[in-house]
Amino acid sequence: MTHAAATVDQMLPPYPAERGLDVYNKKLGMWVFLASEVMFFAALIGTYVILRFGATGEWAKPGIVLNIKITAFNTFLLICSSVSMVKAYAAIQDGDPKKMRFWLLMTILGGATFVGIQVYEYIHLIEHGFVPSGVREGSELATLVANGTLPAATMGLYGSTFFTMTGFHGFHVTCGVISMTYLYFTKALPGKYSKQDYGGIETVGLYWHFVDLVWIILFTIVYLI
C-alpha cells in the first residue's frame, strides 16, 4: 500500500489538491511525454528537410527505391488500427469490456502487422542494395546509380535520413505494440478495465494516435514527395 495515489478515482485529477488541469495524471503525463516525442521527431524530420532541400544535387525520384504500393497499404493499415483503437476506447467508455478487448486485439494485430511489413521492406531494400550509408557497391541499385536513374551525390543522404526516420518510427510502433500487449494480458483480459476505470486504454490510445500521425507525415514527405 503506498501513498502515491491520493486520488480516490483513477480517472480524475488527484484529490485533495489545488486545481490543476482537470485531467487525471496518467493522461496529463502522456501529453507531456508526447511533447518530448514531437521534439525528437522534429529533430529527425528537420534534419531531413535541411539535408534534402539544402543538397546541391538532385534527390532520388519517388518510387524508384521505395515501394509506394506496399507502404500505402501499410499506411492504411496503421490508420485502421487507430480506428480500432478508438472503437476499443468507445467500447469501454460504454462499459463493454468484451468489445473493448476485441478492438484492442485488432489494434495490436494491426500494429504488429505494420511492423512486420516494415521489417520485410527493410530486408528487401537492403538486399537490393539500399543501406543507411546509401547504395551498396555492386548491388542492383548501384546499377541504377551508374546509369543515372538515381543521383549518386545524394543517395548517401537519402539512405541516412530514410533509415533513421522510419527506423525510429518503427521502434516507437513496436514499443506501442508491446505496451498494448502487456495491458491486454495484465489488465484487459482479467477484466480490470471498466466504465469507471479505463485510463490505461485512453493513455495508450493517445500514444498510438501520435505514432500514427507521425507516420502519415513521414509517408508523405519521404515516400510521396
Next chain:
Amino acid sequence: MHWWLPAKASTFTGPIDGLFLAILIITGIAFVLVEVGLIWFILKYRARPGRKAFYTHGNTRAEVIWTTIPAVTMVALGLISNHYWVQIKGRNSIPPNAYPIGIHAKQFEWQVTYPGADGTLGTRDDFTVRNQLHLPVGRPIVVLLSSEDVIHSFYVPQFRVRQDVVPGMDIKAWFQATVPGTYELGCSQLCGLGHYRMRAQVFVQTQEDYDAWMKQAAQEASQ
C-alpha cells in the same frame, strides 16, 4: 605582461576595441552598482536582535525602472553593434577591389594560395605556400577559406579577425592590415590532435616588399 587587448594592426581594431571599451564601461558601472550595493547591504542590514525586517513585497515603479534602463541600453548596444557587424561580416561587406588570397586549412597546416603576378586567383600563375601568409599593408584583403577535413578557424588576434573554416563551404572573410610587421595566424577551433600547433606566420609588408617577395616566391614555387 600583457593586460589588455592585443596590438592594433587592422582597420577593425577601431570599431571592435571601441565597442569593447564602451561595453566595459557600461558593464563596469553595473558591476560597481551591484557589488558595492551588496557590500553596503551586507554591512548595513546585518541582523540585530529585537529588530524585524521591513515588510514589503516589492515596488512596481522600481521594477519598471530597472527593466527599462537595461532594455534601452541593450537596444542601443544592439543597434551600434549591428552597424559594425554589417560592415565587417555582412553579405556585401567585402570591398570590390579586395586582394584575394586562398587559404585551405587542413589538419594541421594552412595552405596559402597566392594569385601571382596577375592578381587573380584561379589562374595559372597562382602558387601555394605552407604556413606563411604574406600580406600587403593598407589595402583590403579577402581570404577565400576552405577546409580539407574538419572545421578550423582563421584567427589573427592583432587584426581582430576570426572566421570558422568549414568543410563543404567556401567562406570569404575580409580585413585590411594597417601596420607592417610579423604576426601569427592561429587555428581557433579544436580540430584534432595537432590543433595547438596549427600556426602560420603572417608578414604584413609594404606593397614594394610584398611585390618583391611575390616575384621570388613565385619563382621558387615554379621550380
Next chain:
Amino acid sequence: MTTVAATAHGAPAHHDDRSFVRKYIFSTDHKIIGIQFLFVSLFFLLMGGLLAMQMRWQLGFPGKPMPGGGILPETMAPGGVILPEYYIQLVTMHGTFMVFFAIMPLLVGVFANFLIPLKIGTHDMAFPRINMWSFWTFLIGGLVMLSSLFVPDGAARAGWTMYAPLSARHDYSGASLGQELWSVSIIFVGLSSILGSLNYITTIINNRAPGMTWFRMPLSIWSLFITAILGLLALPVLSGAAIMLLFDQIIGTHFFDPAVGGQALLWQHLFWFFGHPEVYILILPAMGMVSDIISNGSRKPIFGYRSMVFAIVAIAFLGWIVWGHHMFVSGMNPTLGSSFMVSTLIIAVPSAVKTFNWMGTMWRGNLRFHVPMLHAVAFVAMFVIGGLSGIFMAATPVDMFIHDTYFIVAHLHYVLFGGSLFALFGAITYWYPKMFGRMMSEPWGKVHFWLTFIFYNCTFFPMHITGMAGEMRRLYDPNQYAFLQPLQPIRMFISISAFLLFATQVIFFVNFWWSLWKGKKAPQNPWEDNGLEWSLPSPAPHGNWEKVPTVYRGPYEFSSPQVAEDYLPQYTKLPTDREPARAPVAGH
C-alpha cells in the same frame, strides 16, 4: 498581532515496512531518488574536478611530469607528462562530466526530486516508478561515460560540444569506441531527463496541496517547473543529434560529413538548439533556490515575486531563440547573426531584473549570514560578473574577437561555478537537515565558503585577461604562439589557484560525509523557514504527510506584522485565515 504558539507539524506517515532494497536501492520514494542523484552526482563532480586538475597541470607547468601521473598509461602520459591526445580528452570529458553528470543532475535530479513533492504538499511524484527509472538511466549513462575513459584509443576528444565532422570520423579525431560511447551515454542522459521532466511537470500541475495556488509556489519550484519544460523539449533534440552522430560513426550515415554530402553546420544548429536551453536548465533552478535562501536569510519577503516569476518564464522562452550566438563566426548567414544578437541582448534584461530583485530583498532586511546565505549572496555577486561578461559576447563584432578564447571560458565558469555551484553548496547545506536529519558543520561550512570564494576568483577572473589577450581555448600548449608566451605567469597563477580551489573542496566533502553520522541532530525547522517541508520531521518520512497540508499564504511571509516571530509558515493557520475553496472537480 497574534502569537503563534507552536508551528503545526505534519502528522508523520504510517509505519514503513519495505525491505532494505526497496527502501534504499530500488526506491520509488522521491526523497531517496533525490539522495541517490546527490551521491552519484557528487562523485561525478569530483571526477570532473580531477580532470580539470590535470588540464591545469599541463597549462601551468607544460611538459613537466605530473605528480601521480605515473598511474596513467604510456599512451596518454608517458612518465607522467601529458600528451596532446590526452589533453584534449581531458578538455572534452571535463566539460561533459560537469555539464551532464554533475551540475544538471545536482540541480534537477537532486532538487526537483527532493523538493517538489515536499514544497507543493503531496506524498510523492505523480509517477514514482518512472521516477526511479530516471535515476537508473542516469546512472547507466554515467557509467557508460566513465567507461569511455578506459577503452582502447581513449575517450571522446572533440570538446564537450562534439563538433562534426571531427567527432564523426575516427580518422579525424583518433578516438573510436570512446567517441561512440559518448553518444550512447548521452542518449541515456536524455532519456533520464525526459522521464524526470514528465514527473516534475505533471506533479506540479496536478498535485499541489489545497491552497497552493500557482502564485503561492516558492520560486525554487517555479524555476524547477520551467526548467522541466525546457528539459522536456530540449533533451530530445540532443538525443536525436547524438543518435545521428552515432550512426555517422558506426553505420556509415552521412548526416554531418560534408565529404559525403552531409552538413557540418547541421550538428552545430542541432546541438546549440538543445545547448542554449540547456544552459538555462543549468542556472534557473539555482536562481530559484537562491531566491528561497535569500528571502530566508534576509527575513524578508522576496522583492517583486511576480516579476521574478515572469523573469523566469521570459528567460526560458527567449532561451529558445538565441542559440545562434554560439555560431556568430561559424559560417552561418551573417543576417541570422544579427537576429540572434538581438534576442541575446534582450535575454540579459530578465536576468538583470532578477539581480535587482535579490538586492531589493536584502535591502532593509535583517540579514542572517548562515552558510546557505553566504553562498546565495556570493551567487548574486558572481552571477552578475558572468552575466555582464555575456554582454561582450552578445555584441557580434566583439564576439568575433573573443569567441573561442578564454574570455568565454571565464564567462561560462562564472555562471556555472560562481553561479550554479555556489548555489548548490548553499542548497545542499540548506536542505541537508531535511534529507538526513542532521546539520552540516557551520564553522567548517564558513571556512569552505571563504576559501572557495577566494581561490575561485583567483582561478577564473584572470581568464578574462588571457582571453582578451587572444588566448584560444582547448590549446594543449599555448606557448607555441609567441603572442601567448608572455601569459605563462598568468597561466601558472591560475593553475596554482585551481589546485588550491580543488583542495578546499575536501573540506566540503568531509563536512558532508562526516555530518551524515556525526552532525548535530537537526531540529524540524532549523532555518525558521516557511516552506511546507519544514512542517515535517528531519529527516522527512516516507510518504511525507499522512494527510496533505493546507496552504494559507505565500512562501515568503517573513517579518510579517501578523505574528510576533519573524517568519510565518505557509501551513500555519491563523484565526483570520479561511480555508481555501474546494477545487471544483466533477466527482469530488
